[in-house]
Amino acid sequence: MAVTRIAPMGWVEIRTATPVDHDWILGLAEGLFIDLGNYREILGDWLVAPRAEAIIATGGDERLGFAVVAPRPRIGFLRRCGSELVAIAVVERVRRGGIARRLIGEAQQRAIAFGAREMRLHTAESNEVGQALFRDCGFRSKRGLPVFYPSGVRALEFGAALEPAAESSSSR
Ligand SMILES: CC(C)(COP(=O)(O)OP(=O)(O)OC[C@H]1O[C@@H](n2cnc3c(N)ncnc32)[C@H](O)[C@@H]1OP(=O)(O)O)[C@@H](O)C(=O)NCCC(=O)NCCS
Numbered sequence: 001m002a003v004t005r006i007a008p009m010g011w012v013e014i015r016t017a018t019p020v021d022h023d024w025i026l027g028l029a030e031g032l033f034i035d036l037g038n039y040r041e042i043l044g045d046w047l048v049a050p051r052a053e054a055i056i057a058t059g060g061d062e063r064l065g066f067a068v069v070a071p072r073p074r075i076g077f078l079r080r081c082g083s084e085l086v087a088i089a090v091v092e093r094v095r096r097g098g099i100a101r102r103l104i105g106e107a108q109q110r111a112i113a114f115g116a117r118e119m120r121l122h123t124a125e126s127n128e129v130g131q132a133l134f135r136d137c138g139f140r141s142k143r144g145l146p147v148f149y150p151s152g153v154r155a156l157e158f159g160a161a162l163e164p165a166a167e168s169s170s171s172r
Pocket of ligand 1: 087088122133
């Protein structure tokens with residue numbers, strides 16, 4: 001029986017995705033989110049959106065996961081800049097190794113860099129693993145109007161404040 005060696009975490013790198021990665025990202029998303037809508041089309045539009053950023057986790061030459069983050073349009077009274085974690089996924093055989101947690105950490109740094117003070121995201125009401133991940137990463141569920149994926153599946157919204165790193169006190 002072939003043994004699949006899972007890359008130890010020290011091996012995993014997070015980098016900006018390039019157009020060469022897009023088809024791999026869309027293939028993974030299309031399969032995983034098939035119950036939610038046409039994610040090849042939905043995420044394909046995000047990947048070419050001017051201000052969206054896609055990041056990818058790799059182990060050696062192998063792609064292991066991705067996340068997409070984008071500025072969130074400002075609506076309502078609060079003028080604070082926000083961000084949306086549009087999608088995140090990790091290939092099945094390397095799950096539960098902390099890759100998604102690292103992708104979220106990097107996505108949050110990217111959002112802070114474009115000025116966001118908050119990150120929001122949606123996940124399916126039935127996606128208990130996704131909800132466990134987001135709670136583990138400090139997100140809390142938001143109460144608001146019901147939101148649905150294009151397929152009609154109900155979505156839950158989560159949010160987390162983003163804290164820019166404090167100035168080092170040693171420079172005083
Ligand atoms: C959700 C997903 C991205 C998690 O990726 P991952 O790399 O396995 O997650 P991590 O190893 O970083 O997990 C971090 C924490 O999330 C929680 N978590 C992750 N997977 C879990 C599971 N199967 N059951 C319970 N909690 C889980 C745990 O608190 C975990 O910390 P711990 O392992 O120290 O207990 C992955 O399962 C996936 O790609 N699922 C399909 C796509 C999806 O649902 N995306 C999210 C909605 S958009």
